[in-house]
Structures are given as C-alpha cells and as structure tokens.
Amino acid sequence: MTAPVAPTPQPSVADGTPPRSAASVVRRIWTSYAFRRILQSLFVIWLVSTITFLLMQFMPGDPIEIMAGRLNSAGMSHDQALATAANLVNYDPNASIGSQYLEFLKGLVTFDLGNSLTNPSKTVVEHVMEYLPWTLFAVGAGVVLAVIIGLSVGMAMAYRRNSGFDHAMTSIGSFLTGVPNYILIAAVVVIGYTVLGVLPFLDMRGRITAGVEPGFDFVFFGDAIFHALLPILAFAFTATGSFMLNMKAATTEVLTEDYVTVARARGLKPGRISRSYVGRNALLPVIPQIALQMGTLVGGSIVIEQILDYPGVGQMLISAISDRDYPVVQAAVIILATSVVIASLIVDLILVKVDPRIKSEGQDA
Known part of the structure; x- marks a missing residue:
C-alpha cells in the first residue's frame, strides 16, 4: 500500500491568504467601477475632440491664410508669411483629413495644438490657460456657495x-431656478450701481486691480475675490435654487423611511438622526447634480463674463471666434469639455464611496 503523497505547500503571506497572481490583479482592475468610468470619460473626451476637429475643418477661412495675411500686413513678404504661418499653426493645408487628424491626435496627447493666430508668440494651451483658471475659480466658488446655502x-x-x-x-428657489442667472446679475448691477449707488461696479471689472501683484498673500486673494464677486454670485444664483428644491425633495422622501422612524423610536437625538440617517441618504441623489451644475455654469460663463467684463475663458472664446482664431477656439472647447468630464468623473467616484450599492449594481450590469 502506497503511502499518501503529502500535499504541495501553497505560498502564503503573513495573514494566511495566498498571494494574488498578476492575471487576477489585472482582471480586478479591468472589472472595477473606477476603471470603467475612467475609460468612459476618455471616450467622451476623444469624441468631443473629434467632433471639434471636424467642425474646425468646415469653418470658413484657412488658418494659415488668416495668419499669413496678418503677417503680410505687418511688413513680411507673402511667401515668408505663408511659411511662418504654416510653422506656427502646425497645420498642413495640403495634407489629407486623415493625416491632419492623426497630427491633431498627436498634438492633443502631447498638449501641442499649435500657436494662436492673434498672438503667435504663445502656444494655444498657454493662451487658454491664461483665462481658464479665472473661470474655474469663479464657477467653483459659486458652486461651493450654492452647495452650502442650497443644501442647508x-x-x-x-x-x-x-x-x-x-x-x-420654495418660491425663492423656483424663481432662482426659472430666471436666467445673467438677468438676475444684470438686475443686481442696475439696482446696486445705478439706482442705489452702493455697488462699485466700475472698480469690480477685470481680474485684479492695476498694481496688485499676483502671489500667495491676502492682498492678492482679497482683490481677486473682489473682482470675481459678481460672477460668483451669478453662478451661485441658479445652482442655489436647484439645490434647495432637490434637497428638500430628497430629505422629505428620506424622512418617511422606516429606518428614520425606528431611530426616533430608539430615542436617538434629533441631531444624530439628521446627520447620520437623514442627511447622508438625502445627499445621494443631489451629489451627481453638482457635476451637472459645473458643466452648465462653465458653458454659461460666456454670457456672464461678457456682461460683467470678467476676462475668463468665455470672454476669450468670444474674442477668438470674432478674430477667427480657430486653434484657440478648438482648444478652448476641448479644455472646457474635458474640465466638465473630469468634474463628473470625480463626483461619480465620490458617490461610489458614499453609496457602495452603485458599484455593485454596475458590476452586476
């Protein structure tokens, strides 16, 4: 009778669980909710970029001819202006659309989208980044203000x-949601500046006061907030009304749930019930609206910045369209869309941490 063969010892780690293989790690990452959301976000960014590229192809006028005309009017010969413009714009008009598209994707990955037609000494990305932080600051501060007031x-x-x-x-929330924010902020300017004379609107225009140096100090931040105050209020108006009404509806529904009734029957303090049982669950349907509001407000910044003379990316986009600065228009649209997609991705990942059921439902699907 043969003796039984001893089982082969399995490798183990300190806690007694066998180590995961590389294949299982890759499989876990591939099937994770966060990875799939990141892939979806990258697909949306690619789709928006491709549509923007195709729209720029059918826009009237040739970017090289437009820049060459400006260089020619500045005293440069026609042939030299064409060669300089072709080098700056990073665009070959004689190449096929397929070749141009591949060059566009390469530039998109390497953040090289050519140079501005109106300011050839700067790249398109540098030109847009001079304006984008100011818009994101005003929109972000407006959304934070709206979240604090609206949810409370x-x-x-x-x-x-x-x-x-x-x-x-409820009436105020419906009014703020129904009336466009540019009409509300225009009314604030007319009443505060023209009628009452208490709003220093002329001094609030622009980004910062002349003579104030940018830096990490209270003088600069205080002056930046002073100039961005009206855009912040404009962006906060619509979002506040929406958050108020949605939070009321979500909280009202949660208050009727059985677990809230049981918590009250157990004699828990109202403050603890409000924080741990009501507030946490009422926030779940409201959190995704933060990203939607960010997208709506960034897109609506064009009108607000024009009315308030606030030089953000919206005002820059209007100037680029009027000047036919197509590379800047293309980059601005892509960067704005990317900002909204990233904001939506961050909110979704936060929502999964708050409510793990979303993750399990996505894996089941």
Missing part, C-alpha cells in the same frame, strides 16, 4: 414643510 436651506424646508418658511423658500 433645502433640508430645513423639508423639516418645516408646509410652514411659512417652506412656502417662502
């Missing part, structure tokens, strides 16, 4: 539903 007031409305406070705040 919306929860209070749900707790005091059918009261005078609820009816008044």
Whole structure:
C-alpha cells in the first residue's frame, strides 16, 4: 500500500491568504467601477475632440491664410508669411483629413495644438490657460456657495414643510431656478450701481486691480475675490435654487423611511438622526447634480463674463471666434469639455464611496 503523497505547500503571506497572481490583479482592475468610468470619460473626451476637429475643418477661412495675411500686413513678404504661418499653426493645408487628424491626435496627447493666430508668440494651451483658471475659480466658488446655502436651506424646508418658511423658500428657489442667472446679475448691477449707488461696479471689472501683484498673500486673494464677486454670485444664483428644491425633495422622501422612524423610536437625538440617517441618504441623489451644475455654469460663463467684463475663458472664446482664431477656439472647447468630464468623473467616484450599492449594481450590469 502506497503511502499518501503529502500535499504541495501553497505560498502564503503573513495573514494566511495566498498571494494574488498578476492575471487576477489585472482582471480586478479591468472589472472595477473606477476603471470603467475612467475609460468612459476618455471616450467622451476623444469624441468631443473629434467632433471639434471636424467642425474646425468646415469653418470658413484657412488658418494659415488668416495668419499669413496678418503677417503680410505687418511688413513680411507673402511667401515668408505663408511659411511662418504654416510653422506656427502646425497645420498642413495640403495634407489629407486623415493625416491632419492623426497630427491633431498627436498634438492633443502631447498638449501641442499649435500657436494662436492673434498672438503667435504663445502656444494655444498657454493662451487658454491664461483665462481658464479665472473661470474655474469663479464657477467653483459659486458652486461651493450654492452647495452650502442650497443644501442647508433645502433640508430645513423639508423639516418645516408646509410652514411659512417652506412656502417662502420654495418660491425663492423656483424663481432662482426659472430666471436666467445673467438677468438676475444684470438686475443686481442696475439696482446696486445705478439706482442705489452702493455697488462699485466700475472698480469690480477685470481680474485684479492695476498694481496688485499676483502671489500667495491676502492682498492678492482679497482683490481677486473682489473682482470675481459678481460672477460668483451669478453662478451661485441658479445652482442655489436647484439645490434647495432637490434637497428638500430628497430629505422629505428620506424622512418617511422606516429606518428614520425606528431611530426616533430608539430615542436617538434629533441631531444624530439628521446627520447620520437623514442627511447622508438625502445627499445621494443631489451629489451627481453638482457635476451637472459645473458643466452648465462653465458653458454659461460666456454670457456672464461678457456682461460683467470678467476676462475668463468665455470672454476669450468670444474674442477668438470674432478674430477667427480657430486653434484657440478648438482648444478652448476641448479644455472646457474635458474640465466638465473630469468634474463628473470625480463626483461619480465620490458617490461610489458614499453609496457602495452603485458599484455593485454596475458590476452586476
């Protein structure tokens, strides 16, 4: 009778679990919710970039001819102007659309989208990045202000539903949501500056006051906030009304859930119930709206920045379109779309941490 063969010892780690193989690690990453959301975001960015490239192909006028005309009017010969323009724009008009598209994708990956037609000494990315941070600052501050006010007031409305406070705040929220923010901020400027004379609108135009040097100090930040105050309020108007109404609806629904009734029956303090049971669950349907509001407000910055004379990316985009600076228009659209997609991705990943059910539902699908 043969003796039983001893089992082959399995490699183990300190906690007793066998180490994962490289294939299982790759499989886990491939099937993870975060990885799939990142792939979806990259696909959206590629799709927007491709559509933008095709639209620029059918826009009237040749970028090289436009820049060459400006260089020629500055005293440069026609042939030299054409050669200089072709080198700066990074665009070959005689190449096929396929070749141009491949060069465009290469430039997109390496952040090399050519030079601005109106300012050939700067690349397109450098030109856009001079304006984009100011718009993101104003929009971001407006959304933060709207989140703080809207969610707090919306929860209070749900707790005091059918009261005078609820009816008044519901009317205000509906008004802020229904009326365009550029009309509201225009009314603020007219009443504050023209009628009452208490709003220093002329001094608030622009990015910073002349003579103030950018830096990490209170003088610069205070002056930047002073000039961005009206755009921040404009961006906060619509978002605040939307957050108020949505938070009220979500909180009202959560207050009727059985686990809230059980928590009250257990004698838990109202503050703990509000934080741990009501607030956390009421936030779930509101969190995705933050990214949607970011996208809406960034897209609507064009009108706000024109009205308030705030030199952000919206105002830059209008100037680039009027000057037919197609490389800048193309880059601005792509960067704005990418910012919105990244904001949406971050909010989705945060939402998964708050509510793991989304992750499991996505894996089941």
